[in-house]
Amino acid sequence: MRRFLKRLIQFAAIPTVIAVAWTAFVVVMEYRSYVGALTLAEGETMVVCSDSQTKDALDPAIIPGLRNFSTAATTCDQDAMRLKDVLAANPGKVRRVLIDVSPLKIGYDISRPVSELNAARVHTFIHFYHFKENRRPLGSVLSLWRDVVFKRKFNEFRKSILRGRRWQSSLVGGFDPSTGVGFVSRKLRKMARSDAADKAARVNNRPPATSDLPLLVILEEQVKLVRAAGAEPIITTMPLSGPLREAIDQARLTAFTREVEALARRLGVVYLNYLELDLPIECWHDGNHLNRDGAEVFSKRFLRDL
Amino acid sequence: MLFNSPEFLLFLPLVFAGYWLLGAHLRLQNLFVVAASYVFYGWWDWRFLALIIFTSAWSWIFGLLESNAEPRSAASKARLALSCVINLGILGAFKYYDFFVGQAAELLRACGFEPHVAFLQVALPVGVSFYTFQALSYTIDVYRRQIAPTRDPIAFFAFISFFPQLVAGPIERATNLLPQFLRPRAFDYGEAVLGCRQMLWGFFKKCVVADNCAVAANFLLNNASFHNGLGTWLGVLLFTFQIYGDFSGYSDIAIGCSRLFGIRLMRNFACPYFARDIAEFWRRWHISLTTWFRDYLYIPLGGSRCGAWKRVRNTFVIFLVSGLWHGANWTFVAWGAFHAALFLPLLLGGRNRRHLDVVAEDRALPSLRELGEMLRTFFFALLGWTLFRAQSIGEAGRWFRDMVDVRTFGALHHLPRETAIAAITVAVLLLVEWFNRREAYGCARLPRMTSLRWGVYFVLLWLVVFYTPGSQTFIYFQF
Known part of the structure; x- marks a missing residue:
């Protein structure tokens, strides 16, 4: 028995040492590159961290000094965490922060306030929902390790931040007059229809709006965070x-x-609300994403208001 | 609990340590096995523990009653019949009741009646077919006086519920497994090392080969837009390796795991895809079930030592029952009938025992004739798996139609990356199994040099950790 256990330990020691060393290396390198991805270039003083809607709408080529850190399919607390990381990676450099708040996000599960979330953490927040949904901590830790160290999901995330605009020139923007829903191509038309319907349903099916919406709690946390970093918060929709x-x-x-x-009003912050802004139908490539032309029109309008 | 779940990573070392710490106390050690097995089983749904406890208790009591009875007396026969009714009744109620009641109701409706039927709609307890058959084998062996009934309830409960083979076999015989729980067991270094190696090979087959094949096969067979001939062929081919990797992988893990506890389980697979005819295929596929049906159904019916018509009847009975054992669906019955139809010409022509040896036993490569025979058998097995995989006879019919209609053949786009991994690992699996076809399992023969041997272990371990496409359950759990 002793011989068996000794052999087992000897056998396990080699992959364990390799795995620990490799994990440490990957985590350090990824963290460094993540921080690098969040670092502002010369002249960039205004940031926004939100979802694809914002990513498509605000063109940094038109709005001087803007760095758009938005990525697709994020929730409010994920946006808030990334903002926290951006402010930490650029101490004293950020002058203005656009905090996007969208009625579409009401449907997302955003149950944890920013203050509870640790800042380094991109791994954690990618997998946060995985932990919560599966309630299998051991399995989640293993899959987290596998995803981070081997599949490099962290790397994918960083790339998505760096990729810049989401517009795809191959897609032809337009609007389907028969349904009133935007589409990008024949292939995606069906998807766009159901996308708009899903989004509307998600908002409509939520309980009635109340003043203690987690969305607003997170929004307030973000405003405090931005002010603590010495920057000016601007809320937009x-x-x-x-x-x-x-x-x-x-x-x-x-x-x-x-x-x-x-x-x-209570926090003394400017609120630029474009919910009622009527942009021509040609500006959209689906129900809630602007196309390249739409982004140009909207960015100019936004710059003027700013 | 699944072998490929993280919980098992904690469970196994704990049970291993507890088991050998109690090594000096046989009854305590057996009691520990029972407790660990119930935790293993109850992890899935503890309520069904009552079922396994009842099955074990009834079979043990039957043995006690039988120990004082006259062999094959009327009372003994009545008890055996009752035992079979109880065990098969449990199986029937949970597994087949809804199916047969539903089918009967359909039939009555077709005849113009309006039957009011009540369905049980209960979940099928995991592994119920396996431990029921194990309990039945004890009952029948005791009745036949092939084994002395045990008076030790703990050893008997350990025999029925031994966790490595509890939920998906091998279906052990009391004559092999029960005596091992009645005598003290000593830790054997060599056995433990071989056990670990067999487990690792089993994990490779399950997690890497079968699970990657599963992703690709599901993509091709469940995605309506990919229902062209080529996609169906590829999907069925991948499923053929998925089911082999899945089930034989489970068996290897179970057998290897048992060896860690000083228990030897029977072999369940012997390179079935290298079989040269369908009779040899069935001697190499799910051996524990095939031999079970042979010993407890086929031979009592007269086996092959009877007239031609009875042999035809017996063959169809054994294959149809074997098909139905896999699940309450006509596709399984059709699968059994398909294999019976392939087996009959061999049986009636007296050619069913032509290939009792290992293919190309004294050569590295098979002859062209052997290769042709192997490919032909593999092709038939693949056609059989098409029926097995389909959700309904209609779906199987659609797949067969696509497979023969060359007009539906089209290019396959956007295949998941798991397809490439599956293709490479299937090639590795076949290669390793070919060169180990005389051994008890895939990688039984490894280089003697420690560094090379460990290199193989590390590569397998690396593949298992990093090339598993998410946790997939074992196919045979549902049976």
Whole structure:
């Protein structure tokens, strides 16, 4: 038995040492490159960390000094964590921070305030929902390790930050007059239709808006965070396409606007709300993403308001 | 609990340590095995523990009653019949009741009646077919006086519930496994090392080969837009290796794991895809079930030592029951009938025992004739797996239609990356198994040099950790 255990330990020692060393190396390198990806270039003083809607809408080529750190399919707390990382990676450099708040995010699960989340953590927040949903901590730790060290999901995330605009020139923007829903191509038309319908349904099916929405809690946390870093927070809401705006329950949109405006007033923050902005139908490539032309129109308008 | 779950990574060392710490106390050690096995089983759903406890208790009591009875007396026969009814009744209620009631209701509706049927709609307890058959084998062996009934309930409960083979076999015989729980066991270094090696090979087959094949096969067979002939062929081919890797991988893990505890389980697979005819295939595929049906069904029916018509009947009975054992669906029955139809010409022509040896036993490569025979048998097995994999006879029919209609053949785009991994690992699996076809399992023969041997272990370990596409359950759990 002793001989067996000794052999087993000897056998296990080699891959364990390699795995620990490799993990340490990857984590350090990835962390460094992540921080590198978040570092502002010369002249960049304004940042925004939000989702694909914002990524497509604000063109840094038109808005001087803007660095758009937005990535697709993020929730409010993920945006807030990335903002926290951006501020930590650029001490004293950030002058203005655009904090996007969208009624579409009401449907997401955003149950944890920013203060509870640790800053380094991109690994954690990628997998945060995995932990919560599966309730299998051991399995999650193993898959987390595998994803980070081997599959390099961390790396994918960093790339998505660096990739810049999400527009794809191969996609032809347009609007389907028969349904009123935007589409990008024949292939994605069906997807765009269901996308707008899903988004509207997600918002409409939520419980009635109340002043203790987690969304607003996170928004307030972000404002405090930005002020603590010595920057000026500006709250914005990106425009929605007409059909999507009409599909969402108007009472909810009104309640949402009222809540955010009240919060902005209370905190003394500027709120640039473009929810009611009517952009021509040609500006959209689906229900809530602007195309290249739309981004140009909107960015110019935004710059003027700023 | 699944072998490929992280929980098992903690469970196994704990049970291993506890088991050998109790090595000096046989009854305590057996009790520990029972407790560990119930934890292993109850991890999935503890409520079904009652079922396994009842099956074990009833079979043990039957043995006690039988120990004082006259051999093959009327009372003994009645007890055996009752025992079979109880065990098969449990299996029937959980596994087949809803299916047969549903089919009967359909039939009555077709005849113009309006039957009011009540379905049980309960989940199928994991491994119920396996431990029921194990309990039945004890009952029948005791009745036949092939084994003395045990008076030790703990050893008997350990025999029924021994965790490595509890949920997906091998279906052990009391004559092999029970005596091992009745005598003290000593730790054997060589056995433990070989056990670990067999487990590692099993994990490779399950996690790397079968799971990658599963992703690609599911993609091709479940995705309606890929229903062209070429996609169906590829999907079925991948499923052929998925089911082999999955089930034989489980068996290797179970056998290897048992060796860590000083217990030897029977072999369940012997390179079935190298079989030269369908009779040899069935001597090499799921050996524990095939021999079970042979000993407890086929031979009592008269086996092959009877007239031609009875041999035909017996063959169909054994294959149809074997198909139905896999699940309550006509596709399994059709699968059994398909194999019976392939087996009959061999049996009636007296050619079913032509290939009792290992293919190319004294050569490195097979002859062209052997290769042709192996490919032909593999092709038939693949056609059989098409029926097995389909959710309904209609779906199987659609797949067969696609497979023969060359007009539906089209290019395959956007295949998942697991397809390439599956293709490479299947090639590795076949290669390793070919050169180890005389051995008890895939990588039984390894270089003597420690560094090379360990290199193989590390590569397997690396593949298992990094090339597993998420945790997939074992196919045979549902049976």
